Amino acid sequence: xxTVTQSQPEMSVQEAETVTLxxxxxxxxxxxxxxxxxxxxxxxxxxxxxxxxxxQQNATENRFSVNFQKAAKSFSLKISDSQLGDAAMYFCAYxxxxxxxxxxxxxxxxxxxxxx
Amino acid sequence: xxxxxQNPRYLITVTGKKLTVTCSxxxxxxxxxxxxxxxxxxxxxxxxxxxxxxTDKGDxxxxxxxxxxxxxNFPLILxxxxxxxxxxxxxxxxxxxxxxxxxxxxxxxxxxxx
Numbered sequence: 001x002x003t004v005t006q007s008q009p010e011m012s013v014q015e016a017e018t019v020t021l022x023x024x025x026x027x028x029x030x031x032x033x034x035x036x037x038x039x040x041x042x043x044x045x046x047x048x049x050x051x052x053x054x055x056q057q058n059a060t061e062n063r064f065s066v067n068f069q070k071a072a073k074s075f076s077l078k079i080s081d082s083q084l085g086d087a088a089m090y091f092c093a094y095x096x097x098x099x100x101x102x103x104x105x106x107x108x109x110x111x112x113x114x115x116x
Numbered sequence: 117x118x119x120x121x122q123n124p125r126y127l128i129t130v131t132g133k134k135l136t137v138t139c140s141x142x143x144x145x146x147x148x149x150x151x152x153x154x155x156x157x158x159x160x161x162x163x164x165x166x167x168x169x170x171t172d173k174g175d176x177x178x179x180x181x182x183x184x185x186x187x188x189n190f191p192l193i194l195x196x197x198x199x200x201x202x203x204x205x206x207x208x209x210x211x212x213x214x215x216x217x218x219x220x221x222x223x224x225x226x227x228x229x230x
Contacts, residue, residue, distance in 0.1 A: 004158075035218075045206060045221035091158060095219075103149065103174060104208075104219055106158035 002027045004094050006107035013082045014115050020067075021077045021110050023092030029053075031097040034068065034075045035104070040088040048090070051075065053097075079112075087114040118143045122207050122222035129197055130230050137192045137225050139207030145220070146212035148190040152176065153204040153224075162205075165190055166212060197229040 003026045013019035025034070036048040051059045051068050058066050063083075067076045079086055092107040120141045129135055141148065149164040151174075161174030165184040179201055181193040190209075194201060207222040 043204065043224040043226075045208075045224075047218055050218065103161040103164065104151075104159070106160075108156055108158040 002029075002094055002096070002105045004092050004105050004107040006090075006092055006110050008110045009108070010111045010113070012113040012115055013079070013086075015082055015084060017082055018078060018080045019082055019112065021079075021090055021092075021112065023075045023077070023107055025073050025075065025092075025094050025105075027073070027094065027096070029096050033095045033097065034066075035093040035095070036064070036066070036075075036077045037091045037093060037106075038086075038088045039091065039109075040085075045091075049077065082114050084114050084116060087112055118220070120207055120209055120220050120222035122205070122225045124225060125223065126226045128228045128230065131198055132196050135194050135197060135227075137194075137205055137207075137227070139190045139192065139222060140188050141190075141207075141209040141220070142188065143209060143211075143220065144187065145209035146187070148184070148207065148209045149174070149219070150180070150182065150190070150192050151206045151208065153206065159206065162192070194227075197227075199229050201227065202229050203227060 005024045032053045034051045038046045038048045049061045063080045065078045089109045089111050091109045093104040096102045123138045146167045150162040151159040153159045160176045163182040165171045205225045208219045210219045
């Protein structure tokens with residue numbers, strides 16, 4: 001079974017600085033998706049960024065980028081120029097690439113605080 | 117606006133009193149799913165549905181039922197709620213098939229069972 005591990009339960013960053021959240025996963029599949037979701041105090045699950053495993057290029061979305069290391073099964077999220085609105089719980093998630101039930105497998109989350 | 121709508125958003129109930137959390141999506145998605153979120157455990161899948169009248173158990177189905185009579189609706193039923201079902205619940209949907217990626221989430225339903 002696939003597992004996702006986020007080893008940092010809590011992180012903090014100064015406003016305008018850069019922070020990296022770690023995520024590792026375990027799978028025997030070769031094709032899959034990886035995601036980072038943000039959950040602010042409103043509790044809404046917001047997709048931050050996604051990565052297809054067959055793409056070697058790291059995904060980027062404005063201030064958010066990933067470092068995808070397929071061989072190491074690592075998928076870290078870098079937030080540049082951190083803003084107060086980035087404070088949230090961040091979840092790393094994995095999904096295999098097949099047409100059946102492919103539930104998102106979530107890590108336990110990293111709570112990010114942004115210090116003004 | 118494309119969305120997944122859950123109701124109620126908050127509910128406090130007592131042990132044994134049947135309740136239903138509704139979920140509706142307006143994106144014509146075939147696949148729908150329920151997750152529960154608990155501190156330190158992340159999100160875990162309860163049930164899912166690949167299409168109308170097709171449902172199956174996820175990782176933590178005990179104490180829950182679902183139905184999928186219409187494509188847009190996927191209610192979660194707690195026949196006899198217990199305190200260990202106190203949790204934050206999310207409904208989610210996406211298109212079926214392999215290369216569809218993103219799961220769209222509802223806003224969550226906070227359930228407390230006394």
